[in-house]
Amino acid sequence: MERILIVEDELIVARDIRKILEKAGYKTTGVARSVEDAMTIIAESRPTFVLVDIFLKGKFTGIDLALQLNKANIPFIYISANSNQGVLEAAKTTNPYGFIVKPFRERDLLVTLDIARYRYEMQRQLQSQELSNSATKPFTGNRSTKIHRHAYKDLIGASASMIQVYQLIEQVAPFDTSVLLLGESGTGKEVVANSIVQASERKTKPFIRINCAAIPASLIEAELFGYEKGAFTGANKSKPGKLALADGGTILLDEIGEMPMDMQAKLLRVLQEKEIEPIGATAFIKTNIRIIAATNRNLEQEVGQGRFRLDLYYRLHVFPITLPPLRERKEDIPLLVKHFIQYYSNKLQKTITGVDEPAMQKLQQYNWLGNVRELQHRIERSVLLAKDNVIHDI
Known part of the structure; x- marks a missing residue:
């Protein structure tokens, strides 16, 4: 049976949460009104999940407690009356498994717990997969992984950020x-x-x-x-x-x-x-x-x-x-340029072999607010207008 610690300084709210949980078949390990009280209960009876308010009694907040829960590998859900952007951003940095905004319905609490349990179990499954070795290997286009090479036929890039995307695809x-x-x-x-x-x-x-x-x-x-x-x-x-x-x-x-x-x-x-x-x-x-x-x-x-x-x-x-913006993985631009040149050369029945060095430098210095799609359109236009086998003006 899952054991849930409630960290909430409003006793009426804490009582209502406890009733909802126990009615749904959960066991509660207690109620803490401060981070210090919560750490004491955690040391005595390690909970399966923690429901934690952000603003508590004492000098420490729920976000401070969340950092300790992460170290102890205990999943947690925030419960707060604050839903402004600043609170959400601060909460996000601690990687919670859910966020409930007060006032909430019984169904909201139980559904959020279901989601949190699902996310936690999924994370445990994903972490158990043997993917750590591939994290340090460059992507060559001929990877020996669980996913067949054709699954990445339209994804181009060997940068660290793109390798991470490939690994996430493999995981999920x-x-x-x-x-x-x-x-x-x-x-x-x-x-x-x-x-x-x-x-x-x-x-x-x-x-x-x-x-x-x-x-x-x-x-x-x-x-x-x-x-x-x-x-x-x-x-x-x-x-x-x-x-x-x-x-x-x-x-x-x-x-x-x-x-x-x-x-x-x-x-x-x-x-x-x-x-x-x-x-x-x-x-x-x-x-x-x-x-x-x-x-x-x-x-x-x-x-x-x-x-x-x-x-x-x-x-x-x-x-x-x-997905990373192109300006943060400019080392992938030569690979993308080569791919798009081959594609549009075939499509337009032209024999373009590449771009000259000044053109490539220009491409790598540009900021690409439109990302890969903008680069693709730029290459299509350049292939269409090219007068010889090498693109000079881009």
Whole structure:
């Protein structure tokens, strides 16, 4: 049975939390009102999880306690009345397994605990995989790993940051874990999503891509969840949504930060209960899909400003992969240039062999605010305009 320590200086709140936990079958190891009290209880009876408020009695905060919990390898969840950006950023640095904002419902607490348990178990499984040796080896394009080489055919780079991305793909691909892809526009989030799918057991199943920013808010529910005949004016026949069409496979929700709040609540149910409710339906439909979400937004900031659900954020944040901007991996530019030159030379039926040294220096000195996508477009244009076999002007 899981043993939970409650670190909360408001005794009424602590009592309510204890009742909720014990009703749900959890055992509590006690209530601490300060960091000092918490450390005493932890030493006497090591808890499985700790629920910790940020602002406590005494000179130390919940964030100070979190640092000690990390050292002891004890997972924890924050409970706080503060949801501003500063608090979220400070909490994030301690790598919590969840964050509950007061006031909260009984369901919020129990779901957050479920998510935290899932994340903790997943982390333990992932850490047990024998991937440490590959961390120090450069990526040559002929790696001997669990993932076949073709899974990386559209991912180019040998920098340390890209090697880390490859390793994360290897870790998460075999599981059905939700993945959150983070990074600026043009860093290749959709390419990474495709690599995850191709390296998974769902690679022969449907892979459906949805750009949440490209669908009007009034249509996104019908697009994702589908509808029954007669559900609204003009619904002359039933139509399955993208989530139903992806059953057995994977769906990529690109620009997830643009999804309306009411749709976020429905998506949360898909993640938690594995079921969807078409518009006008009288019953839920069970579904088996893996969700990969992507965004270039700062979701912590969106949560702090009330534009993104905190529970959905943590449900998606089970396994985040952050793609580095091109300006932080400029050593990969020659590899990318070579790849794009070969691709567009074949496409445009030209025989371009490369770029001259001044052109390459210019490419490596540029800041690339549009990242790999901007570089790709630049090379396409240069190949198109090239007058001989080497690109001089770029």
